Amino acid sequence: MEAVKRLFPRLAMVLLALGIFSATAFAADAQAIDKADTAWLLISTALVMFMTPGLALFYAGMARKKNVLSTMMQSFFILCLITIQWILMGYSLSFGPDIGGFIGGLDFLGLSNVGIEPKGTIPHLLFMAFQGMFAAITVALITGAFAERIKFSAVVIFSILWAFIVYDPLTHWVWGGGWLQKMGVLDFAGGIVVHISSGVSALVAAIYIGRRRGYPRELMPPHNLTLTIIGMGILWFGWFGFNAGSALASDGLAVIAFVTTNTAAATGTITWTFIEWAHRGKPTMLGAMSGAVAGLGSITPAAGFVTPAAAILIGLAGGVLCYIAVTILKPKLGYDDTLDVFGIHGIAGTWGTIATGLFASIGATGLFYGNPAQLVNQLIGAGVTIVLAVVGTYVILKAVDLAVGIRVATEEEIQGLDITQHEESGYNL
Secondary structure: OHHHHHHHHHHHHHHHHHHHHHHHHHHHHHHHOOHHHHHHHHHHHHHHHHHHHHHHHHHHHHOOHHHHHHHHHHHHHHHHHHHHHHHHHHHHHHHOOEEOOOEEOOOOHHHOOOOOOEEOOEEHHHHHHHHHHHHHHHHHHHHHHOOOOEOHHHHHHHHHHHHHHHHHHHHHHHOOOOHHHHHOOOOOOOHHHHHHHHHHHHHHHHHHHOOOOOOOOOOOOOOOHHHHHHHHHHHHHHHHHHHHHHHOOOOHHHHHHHHHHHHHHHHHHHHHHHHHHHHHOOOOHHHHHHHHHHHHHHHOOOOOOOOHHHHHHHHHHHHHHHHHHHHHHHHHHOOOOOOOHHHHHHHHHHHHHHHHHHHOOOOOOOHHHOOHHHHHHHHHHHHHHHHHHHHHHHHHHHHHHHHOOOEOOHHHHHHOHHHHHHOOOOOOO
16 A cells, blocks of 8 residues: 555656656647748638639630630639549548559548648648649649530539549659659649649540531630730739749748749740730730740749749740740641640640759759759659540540530530520620
């Protein structure tokens, strides 16, 4: 009994020590979450989310007025659809524990084991939300290729399947601990994961579905460039969250990505404008906006790896290459990528990925800084993505076509998708 009495004080001291240790450990965990980083990532997540409604406006203004709402509906609905897909399974497949370098495990299924615990210096749940906004806009980008001629039911099924078959595995390969990341492939904010994948998939979809009725004999100019300008402003604004947010911290790297993003966008705009002016005799607002997106897409994979001076060169070349793809290559090949998703996003993403292997000098080095192996890695990353996008997209389109059909009937296309797919009109004046 006396021994037991002597044991109590010792036990109390042990429990107190454990309590202090646990409290200290908890405090250390709490301190691992940086408030400034968290605030910046909350803002960045909102900025990237805002890009998808911006994309809806950007695309809708370039469509014909009989398809303005259907074009917007595709982007807006995909934002909601992929948000749920991402929470239920997409995030786990993309960022779950690595399985053989090819896919994430199911540890995060339905956001199991994903809470406010630290992931780096931000809550894990916030990292999930930030990445989910990337998934949503990537799928939405593809819709510009088949605008004005696709069933809405086909868009819904295609979007879900593409997220599972193309986006989630690719995200894991490049950002989630997969084999491309282990190889050393660099993609700061989505040149591979977002732009090459969506751009190449858009080209496959445009070819598979076929041209719009009357294309290219009939003129099909944008019906409301004012909408497109508003959308472009939102996209440029949101791109700061897209690129600078990918630093995952409120630090100097985010500042570098912020400045290079704006620099390349401005350079792409100027480049396209002057080329168009010389080539066609007049500079256009549509051309200037196309140049901005070309510059933004080109800098995305390189944003945190290059200097502002390099960003000028990247934006300049991106503007030239995308102009050639849209105004020369597309008419010669004869495909109908309605809103030039491949010619701008696909080409810009590919160029930016290669340019990263050339100009990287911050946190990594490229060919021009003595590391030719990085350029090889970038070429492999781009090539693998193109193969996955082509094969995966074709298989999905074939399956959707067999299940529900993809293209609307001729009469419905002539009447317009706003009425035939949604029974409403964008303009009731």
